[in-house]
Amino acid sequence: MNNSFDYIIETNDITKKYGDFTAVNSVNLKVPRNSVYGVLGPNGAGKTTLISMLCTILRPTSGGATVNGYDVVKNAREVRASIGIVFQSRALDDILTGREHLEMHASLYAVPSNVRQKRIDEVLDLIALGEKADEYTKTYSGGMKRRLEIGRGLVHHPKVLFLDEPTLGLDPQTRENIWEYITKLNQEEDITVLMTTHYMEEADQLCDEVAIINQGQIIKSDSPINLKRELKADTITVKVDKPELFTEKVKTLDYVQKVFEDDSTIKLMVERGENLVPPLVNFANQNGVMVESIELQHPNLEDVFISYTGTKITGGR
Ligand SMILES: Nc1ncnc2c1ncn2[C@@H]1O[C@H](COP(=O)(O)OP(=O)(O)O)[C@@H](O)[C@H]1O
Ligand SMILES: [Mg+2]
Incomplete structure (x- = not known):
């Protein structure tokens, strides 16, 4: 262009x-x-x-x-x-x-x-x-x-x-x-x-x-x-050795909007996930929790569509 x-x-x-x-x-x-x-x-x-x-x-x-x-x-x-x-x-x-x-x-x-x-x-x-x-x-x-x-x-x-x-x-x-x-x-x-x-x-x-x-x-x-x-809705999926403790602690962080716990896997909704992975690992360590894996997911256009219309684009792959 x-x-x-x-x-x-x-x-x-x-x-x-x-x-x-x-x-x-x-x-x-x-x-x-x-x-x-x-x-x-x-x-x-x-x-x-x-x-x-x-x-x-x-x-x-x-x-x-x-x-x-x-x-x-x-x-x-x-x-x-x-x-x-x-x-x-x-x-x-x-x-x-x-x-x-x-x-x-x-x-x-x-x-x-x-x-x-x-x-x-x-x-x-x-x-x-x-x-x-x-x-x-x-x-x-x-x-x-x-x-x-x-x-x-x-x-x-x-x-x-x-x-x-x-x-x-x-x-x-x-x-x-x-x-x-x-x-x-x-x-x-x-x-x-x-x-x-x-x-x-x-x-x-x-x-x-x-x-x-x-x-x-x-x-x-x-x-x-x-x-x-613009959706401001990245997901960070964390696996830790002490899920209950981590869930309790992580809820106190300003940048964490929502926390979903599923066995030892915890999903955190954050606004912009790019720079949050290292601080989250540090935060866990400081609280005596060991991070086994941590993964960042950005939203896709389906999420964008859902957020504006409340419905899915059906027929996708
Ligand atoms: N010739 C037509 N007469 C009446 N309704 C039509 C006609 N062509 C399309 N429509 C209706 O207009 C809407 C949009 O159709 P269309 O432009 O083909 O959508 P898309 O290509 O996104 O699937 C649909 O609800 C369709 O049923
Ligand atoms: Mg068409």
């Missing part, structure tokens, strides 16, 4: 209603140029509806948005030329090879013929399908198909790539493999990635910034690390 005030997508109270039902409710997003930006939320939260409006597939009921500086309603054509789209419903054609899919897409988007082959080879390289390029896609694995779909969205050098649940239905290993390619293309292609997901690990690992969406509304947006830090 060159300039933190440089937003390639901005929405302005963008809203979509289906009859009386509001699927997307006054959403305001600012997506920094060249970031990987995630919209994280459970099924039915409004993710697909939101990005469909940004891709000019759906018209907002009210409010609006700009993508690459163009208005999604008034300048839909320019928006479309600026973006690549990889949506869940887009299927590949079994009777075409990987290369043929990319060629078709290149001609659809009028990629000049003198650069077309070079660009296709570049994309095949990026998604590591060079060797399988001339085989029919029906022979591809799930991960290869998904990579080809992503590659297809890249052929015409879009400024923004929209990915709707890019790893839905893939096994965990293939999912991590797709994460690598998304990170790589973000770094090598001078592109902004706006993706939706209901997998919190995906948002956490992949995204520079995450907007948490629930029931059509953005609850919070920030970097994953800030979202988690």
Whole structure:
């Protein structure tokens, strides 16, 4: 990111209603140029509806948005030329090879013929399908198909790539493999990635910034690390030789918010755990207690979601 005030997508109270039902409710997003930006939320939260409006597939009921500086309603054509789209419903054609899919897409988007082959080879390289390029896609694995779909969205050098649940239905290993390619293309292609997901690990690992969406509304947006830090809820798990004594003593410390005891394992809720491990060990020693093990756990995005909504993002890994 060159300039933190440089937003390639901005929405302005963008809203979509289906009859009386509001699927997307006054959403305001600012997506920094060249970031990987995630919209994280459970099924039915409004993710697909939101990005469909940004891709000019759906018209907002009210409010609006700009993508690459163009208005999604008034300048839909320019928006479309600026973006690549990889949506869940887009299927590949079994009777075409990987290369043929990319060629078709290149001609659809009028990629000049003198650069077309070079660009296709570049994309095949990026998604590591060079060797399988001339085989029919029906022979591809799930991960290869998904990579080809992503590659297809890249052929015409879009400024923004929209990915709707890019790893839905893939096994965990293939999912991590797709994460690598998304990170790589973000770094090598001078592109902004706006993706939706209901997998919190995906948002956490992949995204520079995450907007948490629930029931059509953005609850919070920030970097994953800030979202988690703001919870102020690290857990320190301690095993000691004298649990009862330690529990009694540790409760007197200011920085310990809550104490849970479970046999010889004690869980302490603290605000910021990073610097508390050595002092806790010292404190135990001073009170004649020996620490057998001590471990710090930070909250995850699921904890963040629960803290704001009171519910879980279901369907995670
Ligand atoms: N064409 C439609 N007509 C009526 N309701 C819809 C339509 N499309 C989506 N919805 C509803 O809008 C809400 C948001 O849907 P969607 O954007 O697909 O959520 P997500 O992608 O987060 O799972 C859901 O409650 C869904 O049932
Ligand atoms: Mg969806």
